[in-house]
Amino acid sequence: MRTIEQLSREHAIPGTIDFLHGAGDLVSVTLKRDRENSLDLVLFGAQILSWRHRGEERLFLSKKSAFDGKKAIRGGVPIVFPQFGLGDMPAHGFARIMNWDVHRTARNSDGTLVIVLSLSANDETKKMWGADFAAELEYRLSDTLTTIMRVKNNGSGALEFQNAFHTYFSVADIAHVIVEGLSGKKFLDSTKNREPGTEARATITFDAETDRIYTDAPALVRIVDTKRGGSISIQSTQCRDAVVWNPWVTRCAQITDLEANDYQRYVCIEPGNVCEKINVAPGATWECGQTITCS
């Protein structure tokens, strides 16, 4: 892994894209458009930890999260890949617990700040997943936040995986949050062993543990925060599913890196490909993405 000095020399745009020692001494990167609009991420997990949009923090990050470079960080935008949930690999795959490299940074002529991170098959990933892959995450910060994930199959056989952008959106109070766009959609209820159902409500509200995989998800889902005011739109591409997760009281108390009341402070909306695996042919590159807009 390259040092902060090397990364700064090769990729910093001083005062705009800077590399520093972050929480737990993890290598972190700040993309700063101005005093009120910035993005903080760490190379461990290629994980966004903070997005300040017009002076307001838009993401939830647990105060109890470990920043030890081993355990997944609780909050921000964990990247789920190549496995969703439990399975042969660590929970939600290994992308969120590996150190990613910096491929390039840029400040485009329209002021958009860009960082591209990369992770390729190596001895560590091969112990968990035999596949020969090269993954890239491109973050674009303008007045919106865009993430693009690309996965190339460098092997000679099929490459199959699941993925999701597991974004923890900060909300004023979950009891005053409405999620729009999923009415009439089919889902699997993960609190009931993935029992299938169809969303009968016009909008989703929260008064109990919610953990659903919407399997015919639309490209646009909106969070309306009636207490804070305003809304957040999540526009995705090449994501067939969208997970909606809030642990509520009992499940929250069981998650050791959350405080008892943290369930009130976030909702996860997670566009991805969870039910059916993505299949990438040898030599081909697949991509998906999400753009988050606050109003």
Ligand code: TA6
């Ligand atoms: O995406 C929803 C979910 O899979 C939930 O079932 C829930 O447990 C959550 O992710 C958090 O998983 P984690 O492995 O980060 O504790």
